Amino acid sequence: MSNINLHAPYKERVQTALNDRHLQIALSRTAGRFSIAREESMAAVDGQRLRDQVRQMKEYVLRNLPDLLETLEANITANGGQVHWASEGAEVDRIVLEIARQANVRSVVKSKSMATEEIHLNQALEQAGVKVVETDLGEYIIQLDHEPPSHIVAPVIHKRIEDISQIFQRELDMPPTLEPEAMTRIARQTLRKEFLNADMGVSGCNFAIAETGTVCIVTNEGNGRMVSTLPRVYVVVMGIEKLVPTVEDAFLQYQALCRSATGQAASVYLSMTSGPRGQDHPDGPVEFHVILMDNGRIDMLEQGFSEALMCVRCGACLNVCPVYQAIGGHAYGSTYSGPIGAVISPILHTDVTDANKLPHASTLCGACRDACPVKIDLPRLLLDHRWKQVQEGESAWVDRQAMRGFLMMMRSPGRYESALGLGGLGTRMLAGMGGGTVKHLPPPLNAWTKSRDFPPLAKKSFRAQWRARKKGVKREE
Ligand code: SF4
Structure with missing residues (x-):
């Protein structure tokens, strides 16, 4: 388990991270690997043009957010799905619990989702007696070790392979080994049973297509496909900003996301769900629910931080950030770390200790802005936070x-x-x-x-x- 107490004061969290030798080894082993892959992948296409196109599309989404959300709702409903609106995280928890109660759900399998991490959905389900199993390998590892993710796309980046081996030996009775294939095999065997027994699948949403009412999740392990098709109930929790207008826009964002996150031209899986199983369909969920969550996103629009809502959660800004590379994700104390986490955590309705200190966790070097596929001006947004704090008399x-x-x-x-x-x-x-x-x-x-x-x-x-x-x-x- 991480040495960092997420609720300790910010300075203490940072000091613990800097003193953690294992964390420093884990970070140094991965630092730069993602960034090199992203640079090579973006260079293989006209990366600048792709970034401009994605930015233009996301600007359009923000300008037309209410209309696009209504179009999405109308199309999901027409496809047979159910749409729920939630202004706060606690409301999302209540809606999911009610769906689970009505469908007599005892066990849930989840695909990686930062939105549900943001609102601590797992804890709410577990407190209600529902078993929850994370099925993304990285998320599964940290669930076994009772930790939150420390990176947007690589949740277990803070652990060395030696640490993971110990967790599997302890929790899954795995014989001692440092072979990634052997460890993956054990996880696969265990998770396969969970998929087959689960009553409900829960996922986030990488983007939802307004014109067709389609929810898209991007994975490399295929777990998203199983979460969205095997259980009889499928629930999606999505932030209200995770929208694209058309199918063409979806593939534009998909390309920018894959290239920026892992350097892949395309992920191994792209799972698209437009509604529940039809009468003559052999598989798919019987119930399909989409929960549209605000939880502070409208505040972001109103407080002048709307640009941050264009984020596609690729993690590229974390990978190039010298502060993130030194302290890792848990020191931020928030579900969202790195430069984008420092911008959105003080506004989202989450309980982050010392959230107002996070905009100071930056050297303002500008590497994040240069890496961002949506060209979000993160250094300026961080300065805007600092300026706001000075105006409100919060500076030391x-x-x-x-x-x-x-x-x-x-x-x-x-x-x-x-x-x-x-x-x-x-x-x-x-x-x-x-x-x-x-x-x-x-x-x-x-x-x-x-x-x-x-x-x-x-x-x-x-x-x-x-x-x-x-x-x-x-x-x-
Ligand atoms: S701010 Fe940009 S680089 Fe950072 S996660 Fe979001 S889209 Fe990716």
């Missing part, structure tokens, strides 16, 4: 005083020059004692040097060098 007293001092200095060239001179002298003196760089700044600046050096200011500022240079040029003339 020390930060406010520091900014006031900085402003005073920058407004006067004389004060600026004097501060530089004094700062240069001070930092060079401190560096002299520390040998090259400043090892210990005085309080309150010592928070910086707790974990990093501080290079002393240059002896001659750029302005002084520029002045000297200009003088020299004049003399030569």
Whole structure:
């Protein structure tokens, strides 16, 4: 189980992650692998054009969200499915429990779904006495170890193969082995029985096609196909933003998602469900329910963060983020981690401890924006959060005083020059004692040097060098 207590203060979570040797090994083994695959896959097509097209389509969806949602509802209903609307996560839980009660459901198999993680659906079902089994291999592993996912598409990225082997030995009586094939075989055998016995399948939705009323889930293991076809009841929980207008748009998003998430041109499975089994169909669910969930998404629209609703949950921004690569997903304390998690977690209606600290978990290097298949300007959204916090008086007293001092200095060239001179002298003196760089700044600046050096200011500022240079040029003339 992860060492990180998700409800501990943010700083403590980060410190625990940085001190976790196994987590650091797991992250270093996978860091960059996804990003290289994404770059190669995007380079194989006109990646920029694909990103522009997806962005245009998602902008259209946001502009027409109410109409498209109504079209989706009308088409699912016409196909024989049932649509439910839920403004909060707790309402989704209530709806699913009611469907389960009416259909006398005892066991549920689930396909990977961040939306149901967001609202803790598994706990609600288990508390009602319903058995829930995750069937995506990564999700199954963390369910066995009682953990939440730490990555949007690779939930078990924080574990080493050695850790997974121990979990399987403990929970599934597997003989000791580090062979991935042997472990997968054991999981497959166990899960196959669960699929065949389940009364209800639950999944999220990668995208739903408004014009046909079709829910699409993208998987590589085929578990999504079994979840959506084997049990007699199939329930989909989808955020209201997970829409595409047409079938053509669906394949556009599918391409961008697969290439950005895993570097594949296409995933192994794309499962599409438009309604329950028809009279002459040999398989498929007898009941098909789609729950359209808000849970803070409308707030995102209203608070100026609508761009984040264009996210296709590919995880590319996590894979390139230097902060995510150092601390992994659990340190964010939210279902959604990395840059996109830092943007949406403070607004979604979820119980994340210190959610307002997450927009500060970024160096603003811009790598996330460059990797995003929808060109979401994540650094700007993070800055918008910080700006909002300052406006609402949520910034730290020390930060406010520091900014006031900085402003005073920058407004006067004389004060600026004097501060530089004094700062240069001070930092060079401190560096002299520390040998090259400043090892210990005085309080309150010592928070910086707790974990990093501080290079002393240059002896001659750029302005002084520029002045000297200009003088020299004049003399030569
Ligand atoms: S913000 Fe962009 S890169 Fe990050 S998960 Fe969403 S779509 Fe992918």
